[in-house]
Amino acid sequence: METRELRYFVAVAEELHFGRAAQRLTMAQPPLSRAIQRLERRLGVVLLHRNPRAITLTQAGSVLLRQARLALEAVEAAEHRTRRAAADKPGMVLATKAGASGELLLKLLDAYAAEPGAVAVEVVVCGPGETENLLRNGRADVALLLKPYDTTAGFDTEDLHTEGQVVVLPAGHPLANRTHMSMAEVNALTDLPLPRWPRPDGSYPDGPGPQVRDHTQLTQLIRLGRACAVMPESLRAQLRDDHAIVPVPDAPAVTTVIAWPPHSRSKAIADLVRTANTLLADNIRKCPPIERFSGNE
Incomplete structure (x- = not known):
């Protein structure tokens, strides 16, 4: 399958309407319909149930939608990371949610900057849901995520701090x-x-x-x-x-984690994660165990 076909299919599967999908892709509807039909013939499966009133995904179509999104994210991530790797000055992009983990991030950046061989870190402050997406599509190299609000599936992570x-x-x-x-x-x-x-x-x-x-x-x-x-x-x-x-007290605890792409070979990311772990170990030695709110504070 070609990435072009996957983009076509994702647009149709998300819009569930060939006309809207064609507008989104800035193309005519007939070639889009033909492209999806060719994809179905090549795979030997029906991806979409078509009738005059609505389009729905088959079970096979739902599976392809999930996998196509992952594949397109991987392609986009490869593009962004390859271009950054070719930059004249090495650097790293760290994504974080607006208003979250401010003190922790400041300590981490200061400690990392003091390390031998530290590279420049560009901090991107994101809105709701954007931090995870930037890390998945390769626009960020590493991120601070908040569990349970952010999804960490598919990333390597280290827990840094848990609070009520x-x-x-x-x-x-x-x-x-x-x-x-x-x-x-x-x-x-x-x-x-x-x-x-x-x-x-x-x-x-x-x-x-x-x-x-x-x-x-x-x-x-x-x-x-x-x-x-x-x-x-x-x-x-x-x-x-x-x-x-x-x-x-009964609200779920929030854990700040540092997350990065799995199987990363970046020395800069490894050094930043090591610095974060050192900070965590120092905090554990200096501070009493983190406790949930007791209800009588």
């Missing part, structure tokens, strides 16, 4: 002085709904909460009394006095 979560409320809210809240109580806040973040395709899930695009927009909405948010505890340092922080 808090709910962020407007400072004047009646619950702002609570010692702790449960996730059930947070979800029941009809006057302060949780925000809705965009999906990978740009659409938003249904719900009463406001649509948000970035951390700055979210904190402003909270300040105005239009939303609340559950965040890693470390983000409290970036909030203003007009926000209130309440621990949520």
